[in-house]
Amino acid sequence: MDSEALATFLMVHRQGGVSAAATALSRTQSAISRRLALLEEELGAVLFERVGRGLRLSQAGEALLPHAEKVAAALGDAVAAVQAAKSDAAGTVHIAAVGTLASSGLAAVLARLRTSLPGLDIRLQTATSAEVSEKVRASDIAVGLRYYEDPSPDLLCKVVHHEQLVVACAPSHPLAGKRLKSLVRLSKERWLAFPQPPRRTEPHAEAIFSQFLVRGVEQVDWSAVDSLTAQKRLVEAGFGLAFLQQSGIAEEVARGSLALIHVADLDVRVPVACVVRRSAFLSRATHALLAELERGEF
Known part of the structure; x- marks a missing residue:
């Protein structure tokens, strides 16, 4: 078993099939299939099961996955460490955050970091809390921001901020500004x-609906909207109410496009955790990013 075989295994898993993995690796399908067959022959176990037109991990594949990820992460760390030693450049930092955290506050944090480290390339992507952890664990990104701490032994988590959730409504709503x-x-x-x-669960959404459950309300009329911007625009237009983070709608409230409904028995603060992979190589820029995030000013 070698690193190339494990990399092939990981790519087939992440892409959900041999064809997509071949495209991602710029290889032929036959080469990917052959490499995977040799690995299965060496291990004496089938690593994937066919589901429709795609593949999913078998029980043996599930057992191999965390070890393959660790090997791939260690190799990535080795390359990153050598590159950092060769150059004084700030380099690139990859960060993933839950979409509701990618606000003007986080943008200000990243802007300060780029000012202190000229030439730094910051790559930001959004994901659910569970996906943020997966990306960090798989070494796709260096730093993650998610709701609540992840108990996984492969990750180091630290709560760096608490998001205050408030009830947002249209300025024309009869209860706008009321208590x-x-x-x-x-x-x-x-x-x-x-x-x-x-x-999967998304803690941000769970925190919302649990507020009604603890008050004896088992069902509410709600619509799923997967974009923070879309939620704000729909609330502004009077299509419903939303629990939104106070920092994320401060600008809209200040200019009057959104209003708040103040609720006396509501005090929801959702912890925001910074996540890195345990024992990962952290560049100078990554350490600087962590220091900025730990200030909690976003």
Whole structure:
């Protein structure tokens, strides 16, 4: 077994099939199939099962996956360490964040970092909390920002911020700017919320609906909207209410395009955790990014 075989295995898993993996690796399908067959022959186990037109990991493949990821991550660390030693350039930092955290506050943090490290290339992508952890674990990115800490032993997590959630509404809403005793008063309203990914949970959405459950409201009328910007625009237009992070709508509230409904029995603060892979090589730029994030000013 060698690193190339494990890299092929990982790519087939991530792309969901041999054809897509071959395209990603700029190889022929026959070369990928042959490399995978040799690895399975060496291990004496089938690593994938066919599902429709795609492939999914077998039980043996599931067992191999974390070890293959660690090998790939270690090789990536080795290359990154050598490149860092060869150059004084700031380099590139890859960061993934839950979409609702990619606000003007985070943009300000990244702008400060780029000012302190001229030439730094920052690559930001958004994902769910679970996907952020997966990307860090697979070494696709160096730093992740997600809701709540991840207990995985492969990851190091630190809570760096708490997001205050508030009830946002259109300025024309009858309750705009009003103070209510309980959230129950809003249980008959139409709500906008992020969709729940299949077989996964998104803590931001869970925190929202749990507020109604603890008050004895088992169902609310809601629509799934997977974009923070879309949620804000729809709320502005009067299509519903939404729980949104206070920092993320400060500009809209200040200019009057969004308003708040103040609820006396509502105080939801969702912890935001910074995630890195345990024992990963962290460049000078990555350390600087972590220091900025740990200030919690976003």
